[in-house]
Amino acid sequence: MGTSRISAVCVYCGSSMGVSPHYAETAFETGRQIALAGKTLVYGGAQVGLMGRVADGALSEGGKVIGVLPEALAAKELAHTGLTKLHIVGSMHERKAMMNDLSDAFITLPGGAGSMEEMFEIWTWAQLGYHTKPSGVLNAGGYYAPLLTMLDRMVSEGFLKQDMRDILKVAETPQGLLDAFESYEAPKVMKWVTKDQL
Numbered sequence: 001m002g003t004s005r006i007s008a009v010c011v012y013c014g015s016s017m018g019v020s021p022h023y024a025e026t027a028f029e030t031g032r033q034i035a036l037a038g039k040t041l042v043y044g045g046a047q048v049g050l051m052g053r054v055a056d057g058a059l060s061e062g063g064k065v066i067g068v069l070p071e072a073l074a075a076k077e078l079a080h081t082g083l084t085k086l087h088i089v090g091s092m093h094e095r096k097a098m099m100n101d102l103s104d105a106f107i108t109l110p111g112g113a114g115s116m117e118e119m120f121e122i123w124t125w126a127q128l129g130y131h132t133k134p135s136g137v138l139n140a141g142g143y144y145a146p147l148l149t150m151l152d153r154m155v156s157e158g159f160l161k162q163d164m165r166d167i168l169k170v171a172e173t174p175q176g177l178l179d180a181f182e183s184y185e186a187p188k189v190m191k192w193v194t195k196d197q198l
């Protein structure tokens with residue numbers, strides 16, 4: 001996409017479908033929008049739940065999709081068979097490291113504990129200055145409203161700085177997040193280190 005520095009977007013999301021069909025629709029649309037923007041989708045490689053829908057959305061527009069699946073989960077999460085590339089790795093740690101290395105930005109869609117762990121890891125690593133890539137939460141159907149309330153509480157109770165809260169973008173649509181990523185600038189002073197020390 002012209003001058004965009006974001007060529008690959010990682011999506012974290014549920015290995016379940018969720019109750020409302022809106023979640024699956026949002027996942028499919030997120031994949032579509034990433035492909036339509038000319039960007040590669042990087043995700044967990046499964047065909048189950050919202051994970052499968054996001055991949056199908058990108059593939060429906062002829063997008064490039066890279067999956068990263070740990071060996072132990074290959075059977076359980078059922079590898080997607082239509083991907084551009086599927087990496088089978090040895091562990092969950094390798095999966096997350098490879099997804100991080102391959103991606104320039106990170107979207108978290110509705111999901112469970114696995115999605116939360118991934119979202120918090122990439123956000124806290126930004127907070128520490130380990131990387132300068134944008135990340136955000138897609139608040140589909142208001143699913144993440146209680147979490148966002150908790151983040152505000154972290155700020156008001158003095159456990160999270162407002163500028164660190166603000167680096168985690170929030171939008172109601174995939175396009176909203178993709179737009180926010182294009183203008184993202186990592187904070188100059190991280191929680192413990194400055195950019196110069198990276």
Ligand code: AMP
Pocket residue numbers: 013014015016044046073077092096111112113114115116117118
């Ligand atoms: P979930 O949101 O719980 O449905 O999980 C979404 C994805 O996160 C799935 O591919 C899970 O395998 C993965 N996952 C589950 N637990 C973890 C974890 N501790 N660290 C990273 N990913 C995980």
